[in-house]
Amino acid sequence: MPGLDTDLGLLVDAARAAGPIAMQHFRRNPQVWDKGGDAGPVTAADLAVNDMLATRLQAARPDYGWLSEETPDGTDRLRARRVFIIDPIDGTRAFIDGQDSFAHSLAIAEDGVIIAAAVYLPAKDRMYSAHAQGPALCNGKLIAASAAIEANNASVLTSKPNMAAGHWPAGVPTLDRAFRPSLAYRLCLVAQGRYDSMLAFRPTWEWDIAAGALIAERAGAVASDGKGAALKFNEADPRTAGIIVAPRGLHADLIARRG
Incomplete structure (x- = not known):
């Protein structure tokens, strides 16, 4: 199977490629549908990003399973050792409202554990990334969680x-x-x-x-x-x-x- 660096690079490149697709619709009155069943809204941008990511990632890793918010789910992914887990646009309501805090969220799980991840905010040009044996990065720079130890005032x-x-x-x-x-x-x-x-x-x-x-x-x-x-x-x-x-x-x- 591909190494962690290779898989992470695939996710980062795909997340960056998703950005211009979303931005073509951002603050331009995107077409919106209600998915029903209390599942929330979906836009033309969600679907366009999902289509691109599915084509690009599945072509690169045809043996990986696929789980995405905007793709009908099936059981084939349960038999795959590695699986893409994708939210084409996380924060769709914010996207519709013109807020810049929506994100493309891309991950790969292996045997139920996430091993590579990229979260890209195209309106902020901010890329977060990590794999299971490396550091967490934001736009290539090391990041670290706080040192808080108590709930009160956190x-x-x-x-x-x-x-x-x-x-x-x-x-x-x-x-x-x-x-x-x-x-x-x-x-x-x-x-x-x-x-x-x-x-x-x-x-x-x-x-x-x-x-x-x-x-x-x-x-x-x-x-x-x-x-x-x-x-x-x-x-x-x-x-x-x-x-x-x-x-x-x-x-x-x-x-x-x-x-």
Whole structure:
């Protein structure tokens, strides 16, 4: 199988190639459809990026499986040792609203573990990347998670419902809460040390978090599901039981407060 550097280079190049496609639609009243079933909106840009990535990546690695938000899912990927996990545009609502924090999120899983990842924000020209044996980078420069160890007064990227008392049997921590629409970007901001943690307690799609979770881990953070269990990818049901990402000490404190 290709080496980690080679696979990462493939993802980075593909993510950069996706940028101009998305930007052709950005702030130009893109065509939007509702996917139904509470699945949210999809735009012409999502579909165009997905088509390009599917063609490019599957041609380069025909033996890899494929899981993407914008491709009907099947069972073939479950028999593949390596699998692409793709969100063509993470933060579609932000994209529609003209916000510049949407991202292309590309990852490769091997035997359920992410081994290579790229998250690219084309409107910011910001590329986050990592593979399983290397450092986390932003535009080629080393990044690192914060050194926070306690939940109280830590900065967290999360939506307001995640701070409800029902999620915190041991007591709601006093967190400095902020939000970004793209889960992939939130994870990269934790990797960069710009925020201490990121968490979500609803079932979370693999394509939203696969790339960002590895980047955060290679930057020194711990990534788990919402109760502290290890994340597994390329599952038959491609959703995790939420996600918590934070430096090791802070992660332990957050899990303890979850009860």
